[in-house]
Amino acid sequence: MSEKFEHDAGSYVGVDRVPGQPGAEEGTLRREVRGYLLGLALAVALTAASFWAVGTHEIYRPGAAVALLVLAVAQIGIHLIFFLHITTAPDNANNILALAFGVLIVCLVVFGSLWVMIHLNHNMVPMDQLMQMQR
Amino acid sequence: MSAHALVLEHDRTHARGEVSPHASSGHGTGGPAPRRIVVGYGFWIFLLSDVIMFSSFFAAYAVLFKNTAGGPSAHELFDLRNTAAETGCLLASSFACGMASLAVGQRSQKWTQLALLITGLLGLAFIVLEVREFAGFVAQGAGPSRSAFLSSFFTLVGCHGAHVSAGLLWLGTMMAQFFAKGFRQDIRYRFLCFSLFWHALDIIWVAIFSLVYLVGTLPPELLP
Numbered sequence: 403m404s405e406k407f408e409h410d411a412g413s414y415v416g417v418d419r420v421p422g423q424p425g426a427e428e429g430t431l432r433r434e435v436r437g438y439l440l441g442l443a444l445a446v447a448l449t450a451a452s453f454w455a456v457g458t459h460e461i462y463r464p465g466a467a468v469a470l471l472v473l474a475v476a477q478i479g480i481h482l483i484f485f486l487h488i489t490t491a492p493d494n495a496n497n498i499l500a501l502a503f504g505v506l507i508v509c510l511v512v513f514g515s516l517w518v519m520i521h522l523n524h525n526m527v528p529m530d531q532l533m534q535m536q537r
Numbered sequence: 538m539s540a541h542a543l544v545l546e547h548d549r550t551h552a553r554g555e556v557s558p559h560a561s562s563g564h565g566t567g568g569p570a571p572r573r574i575v576v577g578y579g580f581w582i583f584l585l586s587d588v589i590m591f592s593s594f595f596a597a598y599a600v601l602f603k604n605t606a607g608g609p610s611a612h613e614l615f616d617l618r619n620t621a622a623e624t625g626c627l628l629a630s631s632f633a634c635g636m637a638s639l640a641v642g643q644r645s646q647k648w649t650q651l652a653l654l655i656t657g658l659l660g661l662a663f664i665v666l667e668v669r670e671f672a673g674f675v676a677q678g679a680g681p682s683r684s685a686f687l688s689s690f691f692t693l694v695g696c697h698g699a700h701v702s703a704g705l706l707w708l709g710t711m712m713a714q715f716f717a718k719g720f721r722q723d724i725r726y727r728f729l730c731f732s733l734f735w736h737a738l739d740i741i742w743v744a745i746f747s748l749v750y751l752v753g754t755l756p757p758e759l760l761p
Contacts, residue, residue: 434639446628452747453621466759467759471747478740493571503585508589512596514596
């Protein structure tokens with residue numbers, strides 16, 4: 403690995419730069435700032451939508467919790483793309499695979515726990531009966 | 538190789554989105570990946586393990602959500618104005634951190650320090666709001682020992698707050714290192730890790746404010 407092609411750690415959107423030539427390509431910085439601003443605008447809009455979804459009657463009320471879940475997933479996607487710069491570029495393939503594995507484990511832990519515990523709760527003897535049996 | 542052939546070679550590698558013919562392709566060819574990719578990948582693995590730890594706290598909270606033991610429920614306790622303020626602070630802080638990484642790319646000490654200062658102040662504002670909220674809960678007798686619901690709530694949200702506090706200390710050391718040692722490569726890699734950490738904390742907060750605070754304040758009859 404020659405030092406010449408070492409990428410720049412500070413700025414990791416768009417074109418990689420050769421060290422010592424900050425902003426070598428004209429307009430790079432502007433494009434990067436625009437990327438962050440777009441991400442911020444989308445995140446703010448989705449956050450506002452989440453807070454709106456709590457109180458509104460425009461959404462079918464029993465579906466409000468699902469709407470909040472979907473909006474949260476959308477916001478996480480925006481953060482991953484615009485702030486963490488997870489892309490489909492070849493040098494990001496490992497990051498995507500690790501992320502997919504992480505999402506799998508998170509889903510197993512959360513939904514697995516809920517599934518098991520709801521069934522346990524359902525099958526449990528109510529607390530007052532349990533107390534009488536122990537007497 | 539003639540100059541013309543060199544130009545052609547450059548165009549071809551450029552068209553493939555590569556930096557040079559010697560750079561790694563990401564498909565197992567072209568030699569080792571640049572250090573920026575390797576450092577980011579290693580830290581990304583750590584962040585994902587952190588996310589998995591948070592997922593078990595989320596699972597515990599979801600399971601214990603209704604076990605209020607006669608104490609206050611989420612619906613009675615949470616104040617969404619406070620949550621909105623915390624969310625705004627952390628989102629703006631994340632954006633300022635992104636601006637700081639662009640300033641580092643430009644090697645501008647002034648803008649780097651300014652953006653990091655804003656990042657830190659917004660993070661500090663978030664912590665202050667959270668501590669005030671927690672103190673208010675404890676003052677109303679809704680501390681972590683009140684019920685299983687409140688134990689899991691304080692564990693989950695408190696763990697995120699502890700991460701943000703640790704991040705603030707890290708942020709302070711990054712500002713000092715940029716100031717004292719300049720934009721040295723190893724320090725820029727540390728900063729790359731810090732910015733990933735800070736953005737990931739914002740992602741955890743998105744899950745917390747949506748699924749803990751907003752879903753928690755829905756009327757109880759709307760929840761499964």
